[in-house]
Amino acid sequence: MEISLVQALLIGLWTAFCYSGMLFGIYTNRALVLSFGVGLILGDVPTALSCGAIAELAFMGFGVGAGGTVPPNPIGPGIIGTLMAITMADVTPETALSLSIPFAVAIQFLQTFVYTLTSGNQEIATNALREHKFGKWHLFSNFTVILFAIVGFILGFLGASSMSLLSQLVALVPQWLLKGLSVAGGMLPGIGFAMIMSVMLEKKFVPFALLGYIAAAYLKMPVIGVALVGCVFALKHYNDVKENAVTQGASELAANDGEPAGREDWI
Amino acid sequence: MTEDITTASSEKDKSASEHKLTTHDYNVTTLRSYFLQNGFNYSNYQGLGYGLVLYPAFKKIYGENTDRLAKELEQNSEFYNTNPNFLPFITSLHLAMADEGADYEDIRGIKMALMGPLAGIGDSLSQFCIAPLFSTIFASLAMSGVAAAPLLFLVAMNGVLISIKFAVAAQGRKLGTTIIDKLSSELSTISETASMIGVTVISGLVATYVKMNVGISFAAGAAQEGVKQSTVNIQSMLDGIAPALLPVLYTALMYWLIKKKGWDTYKLVILTVVLGIVLSVCGILV
Numbered sequence: 262m263e264i265s266l267v268q269a270l271l272i273g274l275w276t277a278f279c280y281s282g283m284l285f286g287i288y289t290n291r292a293l294v295l296s297f298g299v300g301l302i303l304g305d306v307p308t309a310l311s312c313g314a315i316a317e318l319a320f321m322g323f324g325v326g327a328g329g330t331v332p333p334n335p336i337g338p339g340i341i342g343t344l345m346a347i348t349m350a351d352v353t354p355e356t357a358l359s360l361s362i363p364f365a366v367a368i369q370f371l372q373t374f375v376y377t378l379t380s381g382n383q384e385i386a387t388n389a390l391r392e393h394k395f396g397k398w399h400l401f402s403n404f405t406v407i408l409f410a411i412v413g414f415i416l417g418f419l420g421a422s423s424m425s426l427l428s429q430l431v432a433l434v435p436q437w438l439l440k441g442l443s444v445a446g447g448m449l450p451g452i453g454f455a456m457i458m459s460v461m462l463e464k465k466f467v468p469f470a471l472l473g474y475i476a477a478a479y480l481k482m483p484v485i486g487v488a489l490v491g492c493v494f495a496l497k498h499y500n501d502v503k504e505n506a507v508t509q510g511a512s513e514l515a516a517n518d519g520e521p522a523g524r525e526d527w528i
Numbered sequence: 529m530t531e532d533i534t535t536a537s538s539e540k541d542k543s544a545s546e547h548k549l550t551t552h553d554y555n556v557t558t559l560r561s562y563f564l565q566n567g568f569n570y571s572n573y574q575g576l577g578y579g580l581v582l583y584p585a586f587k588k589i590y591g592e593n594t595d596r597l598a599k600e601l602e603q604n605s606e607f608y609n610t611n612p613n614f615l616p617f618i619t620s621l622h623l624a625m626a627d628e629g630a631d632y633e634d635i636r637g638i639k640m641a642l643m644g645p646l647a648g649i650g651d652s653l654s655q656f657c658i659a660p661l662f663s664t665i666f667a668s669l670a671m672s673g674v675a676a677a678p679l680l681f682l683v684a685m686n687g688v689l690i691s692i693k694f695a696v697a698a699q700g701r702k703l704g705t706t707i708i709d710k711l712s713s714e715l716s717t718i719s720e721t722a723s724m725i726g727v728t729v730i731s732g733l734v735a736t737y738v739k740m741n742v743g744i745s746f747a748a749g750a751a752q753e754g755v756k757q758s759t760v761n762i763q764s765m766l767d768g769i770a771p772a773l774l775p776v777l778y779t780a781l782m783y784w785l786i787k788k789k790g791w792d793t794y795k796l797v798i799l800t801v802v803l804g805i806v807l808s809v810c811g812i813l814v
Contacts, residue, residue, distance in 0.1 A: 284565040284566060284568060285562045285563070285565070285566075286562060286564075286565070286612040286613065286689070287562070287682070287685075287686055288659070288681070288682060288685045288686065288689075289682065291663065291681070293663070293666060293667055293670060293677070293678045293681055294678045294681065294682060296678075297670075297678035297679070306675050307673065307675075310670040310671070310673065310674075310675065310677065310678075311670070311671060313667070313670060313678065314667040314668065314670040314671040314677075315671070315737075317663055317666075317667040317670075318663075318664065318667050318668075318733065318737055321659075321660055321663050321664065321667075322660075332793075333793060355739075359801055359804070362797055362801070366794070376568060376569055376570045377569075377570050378569075379567070379568070379569035379570075380569045380570045380571040381569075381571070382567060382569055382571075382576060383569065383571050383572045383575060383576060383605055386567070386576055386605065387602050387605055390598040390601050390602045390605075391598065391602070393594050393595075393598055395598075398601065399580070399583075401567065401576070402566060402567040402576040402577065402579065402580040403563075403566045403567060403580070404566075404567055405565070405566060405567050405568045405569060406563075406565070406566040406567075437808070437809055438805065440808050441804055441805030441806070441807075441808035441809055442801070442804065442805065443808075444740075444804040444805070444807065444808040444813050444814070445800055445801040445803070445804025445805060445808075446804070447738070447739030447740065447804075448738060448739070448740060448775075448778060448800050448803070448804050449797070449800055449801075450733075450737050450738050451734065451738040451775060451778050451779040451782050451800070452782050452793070452796045452797060452800060454730050454731075454733060454734050454738070454779050454782075455779050455780075455782030455783040455785075455786055455796075456782075456786060456793070457656075457660050457726075457730060458727070458730060458731075458779075458783055459783055459786040459787050460656055461656055461657075461660070461723050461726055461727055461730070462727055462783075463723075466723060466724060466727040469724045469725075469727040469728045469731070470727050470728070470730075470731040471731070472728050472731075473727065473728035473729060473730065473731035473732035473733075473734075473735075474731045474732065474734070474735050474772075474776065476728070476732055477731075477732030477733070477735040477736050477772075478732075478735035478736075478770070478771040478772040478776075479771060482732070483668075483672070484664065484665055484668040484669070484729060484732060484733065484736070485665065485669075487728060487729055487732035488661075488665060488725060488728070488729045490728065491724060491725040491726075491727075491728030491729060492725055494724065494728075495721045495722075495724035495725045495728075496721070498720075498721060498724060499717060499718075499721045502717050502720075503717075
């Protein structure tokens with residue numbers, strides 16, 4: 262399948278929007294969202310959905326960490342990987358995930374480079390303030406997000422327009438290796454789950470891990486069902502904690518009765 | 529610091545009519561917390577963004593006194609790094625104090641003191657609870673073909689996050705000195721509850737979405753003429769022991785390598801890709 266110039270431009274703009282959205286904190290720079298846009302633009306939403314979902318799960322754990330740390334970037338699988346899976350016949354979503362990992366890592370370094378590049382902006386912006394040049398101050402206070410948009414556009418546009426070259430390269434990859442990459446792609450989400458578990462799983466949560474396994478593996482429940490079963494026990498725990506707080510004294514109760522109705526909205 | 533706040537709030541009652549900022553200004557500032565990282569860089573992190581978020585409100589407070597405005601913005605460009613979703617708590621508090629006429633020196637202490645704890649609470653709530661929870665739920669919906677799943681993900685994520693922004697902004701404006709303690713004890717219970725659901729869902733997903741299938745079958749018994757050769761399929765044997773056994777074990781191995789061996793993402797990815805290829809070439813996994 263050929264990608265037209267208009268489609269490549271649109272993919273560039275979509276990547277620019279999603280990538281700068283990461284700085285806004287609106288969660289657009291996720292594989293699930295990135296690949297959905299590519300699917301809409303190229304008219305193959307089903308492939309995009311499965312690429313995005315697999316990569317979303319695999320990359321879920323990569324973003325966790327202290328503020329300011331830069332993880333491998335979901336643009337790798339979300340844009341480049343999805344493009345591969347849609348345009349190349351023998352690339353499955355799993356293979357695309359494996360093939361796009363080097364891009365994710367390269368973009369990660371690119372991002373660190375941008376943050377370093379903008380390190381001098383504080384100096385420029387403060388000098389502008391001393392001269393009362395508020396326009397210039399605005400420009401440099403927004404410089405990182407502008408750079409992100411530009412970098413995102415270039416990545417999306419270049420990725421989309423170099424697909425025929427990339428597909429020639431992928432055609433050189435022997436069949437056994439593609440198949441192996443596909444098997445690896447099926448295993449990669451395990452890393453994402455393990456990463457997130459390494460942060461979340463405390464000893465007291467182990468029963469919940471078992472609960473999830475039983476509900477999914479033995480009872481074959483869909484994920485929403487698994488979440489609801491987890492909800493039942495978690496809410497029970499929450500109520501128990503609240504009740505303990507009540508018995509501990511009326512003074513603490515007074516401090517805690519802020520918004521009883523609002524609490525369940527969080528779940 | 530505590531003294532500063534109490535002074536500020538008692539002054540607030542006296543000079544209520546002299547306030548320059550309205551609820552609208554607070555709301556605008558809360559919405560501008562999306563701009564916190566627009567100038568992110570490795571020398572002052574969110575420092576430039578902090579000033580950017582407060583700019584319209586500062587302009588209103590310090591009016592046409594451009595010297596003062598420039599000075600305030602410059603002072604606020606110092607290093608800052610917190611969670612954008614909890615920033616409105618700090619900015620509302622900051623504006624309420626500044627609107628009372630408090631100097632930056634008075635505000636600075638509380639601004640800096642709140643930075644770390646709110647980053648901690650905010651990151652653990654948004655990164656470790658809400659994001660993984662929605663991410664897994666909507667990714668699996670997408671996997672089962674729900675085309676709107678990515679959009680629903682965005683709506684759910686941002687709906688929750690913007691509610692947090694406005695909720696904490698209101699608390700910050702109220703200037704409660706005890707509120708940060710209350711907030712953090714309340715939030716730890718909430719985030720614990722959310723973690724329980726998160727752990728349940730993620731371990732369920734391990735069983736569903738990590739794919740490892742053994743492709744080996746053995747011939748059972750000696751081959752006989754005219755009798756159909758019966759085979760033992762390793763995968764169905766494993767499924768008989770426990771469903772999704774290999775995915776669970778492999779994820780457990782990854783977990784162990786992260787927790788006990790301190791492996792980083794690269795090593796894990798390389799190991800997985802190499803293992804995947806080798807096991808596939810050997811015909812063990814299909």
